[in-house]
Amino acid sequence: MRYLEYYSEGKLRRVRFTGVFETVQKKRGRSLAARRAIHKPQALGGALTRTMKRQAKRLSTRFRKLSEATTLIAPTATVGTTVVPTETVAIDGARVSEVRWMRSHHGMEIVREGRHGKVLMKAPDDSGDGIVAAFAGARALQERGNVGAAHPNFLRVVQRPGQSSRHASSQWALDNPGSPGVIGADVHALAAWTITEGDSAVRVAVLDEGVDTLHPHLRDSVAAEADFVDGNDHARPNGNDAHGTACAGIVVGKRKQTRGLARGVRLVAARIAKSDSQGFWIFDDFETADAIDWCWDDAKSDVLSNSWGGGHPADVISRAFERARTRGRAGKGAVIVIAAGNDQAEVDFPGNLPEMMTVGASNQWDKRKTRTSEDGENWWGSNFGDALDLMAPGVSIRATDIRGNRGYSSGLVTPDFNGTSSAAPHVAAAAALILSVKPTLDEYRVREILNETTDPLPGGKRLVGHGRLNVYAALRAARRE
């Protein structure tokens, strides 16, 4: 337990924090291994239980990337909101002279400048206890009376009530409340959306069994559509083909129930497959290749999301992908995202092609989805292999469903869309957000950023790639380019 004081609304407030504080001592010249060695949680105001230790470790990745902070707290409360102090100070209406004063008297450095005179400053790494230093600095600056406001910068973990079903009563992939699973085992969408929700100049193509382009959650986003199966003048699916509609919703869903990760970008729908009555998809290699070419060339798609695959490789498809990757976006290259597959086996075609973004599925516990993972879905597991780039949420994903009662559910929304099919659109959306922030990046750099900014997951590179998608970290990295 720890008492700290700060000013809020002109009054000095004394607040009590409980939980596990964890301080990472950053010292220049120290190896990563040494830093990990001193990364030990300290129990404050109670015994340090094994659960708390685990929780602290889990949250550490999230908060470090979220806040620039190196001191962490694992919330012990199971309901309500946990407020997490950091070593940073948020200053509003800061004059240059006050920022200099903070630097000279408290050793603080600017880590971010916001709009309208907002500045985020961070306590020095060698201050011993960064949180205490931040609180002291904020209080001192406020008491000088020369700024609009100065207070410690908090992170908040909001626990949503009433979520105990295994199904996706929330969009846990975007913001995981830990019920079920682990708080923070998500793509950090809420933080990412403080940077961008996507630019309408960016287009994501969903190549699938069709997209219900008249769906009220999607129709406003549709930029172009084409049918490479039946030659219709739209890309809407037949019968109960709902897969593509769910994929599209993960990217651009407009409503509160199905918020897309990149809802500001535009959708290109290409129908390349149809179902038979026995649970199989029918593809035509040439038509699929033509669809790929249409997506990057005619429909000017920046990102191609592909939740399909299987069978022997086909040059005609590989070459179309390669054209998209090298000639799309006026030579900067379209980003090709491909689902790894759900057989818990080696990644199959086209996910095994080089220079593609191949995506596996993680679950609510921030683990690779396997037939024996905690989620209880024992009928599928994420594919693995050298081709795997990264993981993204792929279990019980709430997404848009085709209209009528022939889809996965009877309404406009399905609560439990599954598979690497649902993981891939998350990464496609993340790529689109990166291009919204930095449209000048080439596709190779977009892939690098996505891979370099992941959160680590248990398992080696062959099983989990570089780790789980962290969109916020990716956008921050993109912004620095």
Place this chain on the structure above:
Amino acid sequence: MNEDLYYYVGGKRIALEFDTKHVAIDLDRIESTALREEIEAVLEETEETGKTTRLRRKLHLAYKKDVRQGLRTRLEKTGALQPVFRHGRTLMVALPEVRIEVEKRKEGSSIEQMFGNEGPDVEIVNDQGNRLTIRPMTGSGLDALRLANEVEETTQPLMAQARFVRVVPKPG
């Protein structure tokens, strides 16, 4: 027959294995009205039970056991059966079409010569300069596979591939 059971991907041979349970029937290749009516009746009946799948336009995939031997033989003689291959749980049906891509096409190049008087009997379906789509006049998917292999082995273009329709397990 066996030497044809492969195709090229990135210049490498990929072995193909015939599927023993299915037949792909191309109704467009049937000239006899009686034969056409007979097989259409079989397809209609099996489609209702979900045993037959329409792959594209007039091309259907059916279980071999649902098409009796005598009818299969007559269909084969008319060239209405297209080859079905299996790779794991994926079925691949070869269609009578080949797509060829070359780096730079010159008049009188080896690919051009191949389709001249000396070459196989083909129809050029689409000609976009460096991208060419051809059909063997026999209308056979197996001939398309052979043709693509021949082009690959004699001229090493960027790509020469027969057209496949895939039937893959549906994800999600």
